[in-house]
Structures are given as C-alpha cells and as structure tokens.
Amino acid sequence: MSFSRVKLALFLPVITVMLSSCGTRGLPTITEQQLASKHSVLVVTASDVTQETKTSVAAALAKWRSGSGLTSEWKQDAAFDSAMGTLLESKRYDYVVVIGSSLVPQASAEAVRLKNQKFVVLADRLEDPGMQAEKTAPPNTVLRGVDLTMIEQAMSGWVKDQADKRKSIEWVTKSSVPIPSGLSPSGLSGHTVNTDNNPEWFDQLKKQAAEHRSSWIIQYTALQKTDQQKIKSLGIPVVPLDQSFAVQVNWEAVMAQEQNRMIQGDWKPGIQTYSAEEMKQVEFLKKS
Numbered sequence: 001m002s003f004s005r006v007k008l009a010l011f012l013p014v015i016t017v018m019l020s021s022c023g024t025r026g027l028p029t030i031t032e033q034q035l036a037s038k039h040s041v042l043v044v045t046a047s048d049v050t051q052e053t054k055t056s057v058a059a060a061l062a063k064w065r066s067g068s069g070l071t072s073e074w075k076q077d078a079a080f081d082s083a084m085g086t087l088l089e090s091k092r093y094d095y096v097v098v099i100g101s102s103l104v105p106q107a108s109a110e111a112v113r114l115k116n117q118k119f120v121v122l123a124d125r126l127e128d129p130g131m132q133a134e135k136t137a138p139p140n141t142v143l144r145g146v147d148l149t150m151i152e153q154a155m156s157g158w159v160k161d162q163a164d165k166r167k168s169i170e171w172v173t174k175s176s177v178p179i180p181s182g183l184s185p186s187g188l189s190g191h192t193v194n195t196d197n198n199p200e201w202f203d204q205l206k207k208q209a210a211e212h213r214s215s216w217i218i219q220y221t222a223l224q225k226t227d228q229q230k231i232k233s234l235g236i237p238v239v240p241l242d243q244s245f246a247v248q249v250n251w252e253a254v255m256a257q258e259q260n261r262m263i264q265g266d267w268k269p270g271i272q273t274y275s276a277e278e279m280k281q282v283e284f285l286k287k288s
Contacts, residue, residue: 039070039094039262044084044107046100047077049124053251057099060255069263080106088114095262099251101125104143111138118267120144120258124249126151128222128242129177137270144254146247147273150282152180154245158284159183167215170208172201172231174221195223202230209234239286248281249274 041064045057054076064070078084080103088096088110098107101123111119119138123145137143162169171179174196184191191212193205209217217231219240231238254274261267 040092041070041072041095041097041262042088042093043072043074043097044078044099044103045074045076046103046124047079048102049100053099053124053249056251057255060252060259063256064259070259079103080110085110085113088117094118095120095267097258098122099124101127108138108141108143111141115140120267122249122254126242126245126247129220135271139269141269142267142272143270144272144274146279146282150276150279151241151245152182154282155284156182158286162216168212169216169218170205170212170214170236171218171220172205172223177221179220195221195227202227205231206234209236244285246281246283246285248279250278250280253278
C-alpha cells in the first residue's frame with residue numbers, strides 16, 4: 001500500500017466524524033433518557049365545545065409538542081364509542097384528557113372500565129350543584145369543574161339588590177345541597193324547600209310564596225320536567241341556576257396547568273375545581 005493511501009486510511013474516520021458533526025450542528029440530540037421521559041397524552045374534545053375552545057386547545061397542544069416532555073394526539077368531535085374503546089385498549093396512553101361537559105358521563109364510565117388508565121376530565125360549563133355534590137370520581141380520574149364559590153360570588157350582588165328592594169326569594173333545592181348562607185342577607189329560614197325529603201314540598205313552596213309574596217323562585221338544583229311545570233304554574237318568575245350563568249373557561253391556563261402536572265408527576269385523582277385564573281367569565285345573567 002502506498003504512503004498516500006495509508007494517510008487516507010488513517011484520516012478517513014476523522015473526516016467522517018467531522019462531517020457528521022457539521023451535519024447535526026444546531027439540532028438537539030435526544031437521549032434515551034429523554035425519550036423514556038416523554039408522556040403520551042390522548043386529548044378528546046366533545047362535538048359541542050365552542051370553536052374558541054378548539055382554537056385554545058390547538059395552541060396548547062402546539063406548546064406541548066415543543067420540547068415539553070409530552071407527546072399528544074387529538075381526537076376532535078369525539079365520543080366514547082366502540083372505536084374509542086378499541087383505541088384505548090390497543091394503545092397505552094399515560095393520560096387521557098377529556099374536554100367537554102357532555103362527555104363527562106361517558107368518560108367516567110370508560111375510566112371505570114379501564115382501571116389502569118389515568119383520566120383528566122374537564123367540564124366546559126356550569127354543572128348543577130346537586131350533581132356536583134353527589135358526584136364521585138373513579139380512583140383513576142381527575143374531574144374538574146367550576147367552583148360553586150365563584151357562582152355564589154357572582155350571584156350575591158343580585159340577591160342583595162332584591163333584598164334592598166324588599167323582593168322576597170324562595171329557594172328550591174335538596175337536603176344534600178344547602179343554600180350558601182351568603183346568598184340570603186335576611187336569612188334562609190322559612191324560604192327554602194327541599195324536594196328530596198318532603199313529599200309535600202310543592203304545597204310548602206306554594207304556601208311560603210303566598211305568605212312572603214315572593215318575587216322570585218330560585219331552582220338551585222335540577223328538577224324533573226313535571227316538577228318544573230308545577231313551579232311555573234305558580235306564576236312567579238323561576239331562575240334555574242344551571243341555566244342562568246355565562247361561564248367561560250380559560251383553556252390556555254387550564255392546559256398549561258395540566259401540562260405541568262403531567263410532566264412533574266403531580267397528577268392526583270378526585271374532584272377538583274378551576275382556580276380564578278383558570279376562568280375567563282362567571283357572570284350571573286339575571287339583571288332585573
């Protein structure tokens with residue numbers, strides 16, 4: 001072998017390494033440890049979420065993918081049908097994030113079925129206080145919704161205004177869902193009717209409303225349609241609580257919070273509420 005060929009053989013590995021280094025300059029090197037630390041997330045949004053919600057989710061997922069330690073898939077306008085069940089069985093995700101109140105029952109049922117899968121279920125509208133009081137989360141699920149304390153705060157000004165105008169209010173609820181004392185400046189005694197432990201609740205309501213010459217009836221918890229019609233027959237304006245608020249979630253803040261929790265391993269199952277920073281709007285719509 002000639003001397004020039006010997007030199008080429010000696011320096012060729014060095015040249016190859018140098019060229020290789022130049023070719024990857026400026027690009028991050030992904031280690032095995034980093035790959036192992038990536039959390040896979042399936043995001044599921046209901047068909048009835050707003051376009052604004054979808055836009056916010058899309059922006060959040062773009063941030064998740066940019067070196068955040070998360071890798072995600074997004075199923076829009078989805079339902080927990082057989083196809084979704086097959087997907088969750090065949091592909092193991094670290095977390096399933098569900099957005100939309102209409103999917104809460106389906107997602108909760110699926111969480112019961114898939115006990116080893118972690119779920120994060122996020123409501124997008126105000127829930128009936130009675131349902132919230134009776135709701136339990138599966139042990140592998142986080143259920144997040146609007147804090148009823150915010151509802152009380154948003155409504156308290158209107159209630160006080162009615163008291164100042166000497167307009168009486170009757171409250172219809174359940175024994176398991178007491179009316180917050182802050183919503184009745186003059187006291188709730190004699191102005192509350194529980195529908196679950198009193199078969200004669202409508203007669204009681206009718207009597208109280210007549211005695212107090214009530215101007216309003218607040219339907220604090222959900223009722224059957226037949227019971228709603230009974231109340232309306234009294235000819236007094238009825239305010240169904242779960243239909244009387246404009247609620248808008250700050251999805252950018254919520255998704256950022258969930259991102260941090262998943263990356264840091266701070267996921268804890270149970271019933272949780274949104275913070276003030278995670279809400280854009282909680283407004284009581286009754287103005288008169």
